[in-house]
Amino acid sequence: MWSWVAHRVTGIGIFFFLxxxxxxxxxxxxxxxxYNEVIDTYKNPIVGLxxxxxxxxxxxxxxxxxxxxxxxxxxxxxxxxxxMFATVLVLWVVLMVPFTIRHLSHVxxx
Amino acid sequence: MTAVAEAPxxxxxxxxxxxxxxxxxxxxxxxxxxxxxxxVTMHGTDRVLDALHKIKWEIDGSLTFRRSxxxxxxxxxxxxxxxxxxxxxxxxxxxxPLDKPITVEPIxxxxxxxxxxxxxxxxxxxxxxxxxxxxxxxNDPSRERRQSPEDRxxxxxxxxxxxxxxxxSSCPVYWSDGQYFGPQAIVGxxxxxxxxxxxxxxxxxxILNDRDGVWRCRTTFNCTDACPRGIEVTKAxxxxxxxxxxxxx
Numbered sequence: 001m002w003s004w005v006a007h008r009v010t011g012i013g014i015f016f017f018l019x020x021x022x023x024x025x026x027x028x029x030x031x032x033x034x035y036n037e038v039i040d041t042y043k044n045p046i047v048g049l050x051x052x053x054x055x056x057x058x059x060x061x062x063x064x065x066x067x068x069x070x071x072x073x074x075x076x077x078x079x080x081x082x083x084m085f086a087t088v089l090v091l092w093v094v095l096m097v098p099f100t101i102r103h104l105s106h107v108x109x110x
Numbered sequence: 111m112t113a114v115a116e117a118p119x120x121x122x123x124x125x126x127x128x129x130x131x132x133x134x135x136x137x138x139x140x141x142x143x144x145x146x147x148x149x150v151t152m153h154g155t156d157r158v159l160d161a162l163h164k165i166k167w168e169i170d171g172s173l174t175f176r177r178s179x180x181x182x183x184x185x186x187x188x189x190x191x192x193x194x195x196x197x198x199x200x201x202x203x204x205x206x207p208l209d210k211p212i213t214v215e216p217i218x219x220x221x222x223x224x225x226x227x228x229x230x231x232x233x234x235x236x237x238x239x240x241x242x243x244x245x246x247x248x249n250d251p252s253r254e255r256r257q258s259p260e261d262r263x264x265x266x267x268x269x270x271x272x273x274x275x276x277x278x279s280s281c282p283v284y285w286s287d288g289q290y291f292g293p294q295a296i297v298g299x300x301x302x303x304x305x306x307x308x309x310x311x312x313x314x315x316x317i318l319n320d321r322d323g324v325w326r327c328r329t330t331f332n333c334t335d336a337c338p339r340g341i342e343v344t345k346a347x348x349x350x351x352x353x354x355x356x357x358x359x
Contacts, residue, residue, distance in 0.1 A: 001331065004282075004329070004330040071344075072329070072352075073352070075352075078331075078344045078345035078348050079342065079345060081329070081344075
């Protein structure tokens with residue numbers, strides 16, 4: 001059940017990000033200066049931390065999405081769903097640890 | 111001759127104190143369900159059902175729950191024990207953490223009538239609607255309808271269902287939408303859809319192709335974890351989904 005809960009939570013989180021993302025990117029059509037101004041406000045540690053959360057959500061949602069595809073279309077998928085969920089979590093950690101280190105050293109290291 | 115010496119000593123079964131935290135609701139006096147604790151002395155061989163019996167028979171006769179065979183076949187005593195749907199008659203007390211109270215609640219998603227008894231009518235209605243009986247055309251054969259062991263094995267898993275509602279009442283989709291057929295009805299349909307002797311597969315698949323049919327399943331796997339018979343419920347639901355997608359039984 002928790003894979004399903006996490007999939008929904010990350011999905012809704014990504015939806016709200018895309019909502020804001022489409023709006024701020026559309027701003028370039030209004031005026032490139034306004035766009036630059038808005039993008040400049042993102043360059044602070046709080047948004048830097050939010051970006052870690054965004055990547056964490058996208059990476060989980062992507063791998064778990066593949067797991068759900070296998071549960072739906074691979075005849076043995078439902079039997080191995082727990083193993084596949086464990087694989088999703090392992091891949092998520094393996095990708096998130098180096099990313100978080102590198103990303104945060106950019107955010108806080110200047 | 112040595113067997114006598116090895117025979118277990120009578121009364122050697124360990125006994126312990128256990129606190130049962132029961133979800134009680136009396137529709138005649140209560141507006142809200144309430145928790146009630148009872149501490150009883152039980153033995154290592156006792157099940158949750160034995161503790162409920164002890165409370166009902168020796169402490170409070172008004173405690174209400176269903177049970178018939180008490181041996182995991184009739185499917186009457188599915189309840190939510192320590193937050194998980196199980197049969198009270200198949201859950202040994204010694205397998206639960208005894209340092210904390212053991213919570214016993216009615217199964218979720220169905221209206222509570224009294225204490226641990228819920229209204230099972232919507233559950234059985236869903237089962238009825240998938241036509242859980244053999245559908246054939248033409249004249250009846252003069253002898254039994256034959257089936258190969260391979261064809262029989264195709265739906266073996268879903269024949270094990272005892273209709274206890276542990277799966278359906280563990281499903282978060284069913285909690286939020288009682289119109290959903292629920293895992294059990296789909297298991298019941300699976301048992302006939304994949305039976306080579308049955309000719310009603312198309313009708314049953316059409317029924318389950320409904321908005322509240324198999325497509326409401328979000329593969330949370332709660333039903334598979336809850337099934338006291340070990341049926342791979344989600345697997346059965348997925349097979350019905352694929353039969354609908356590819357029209358291949």
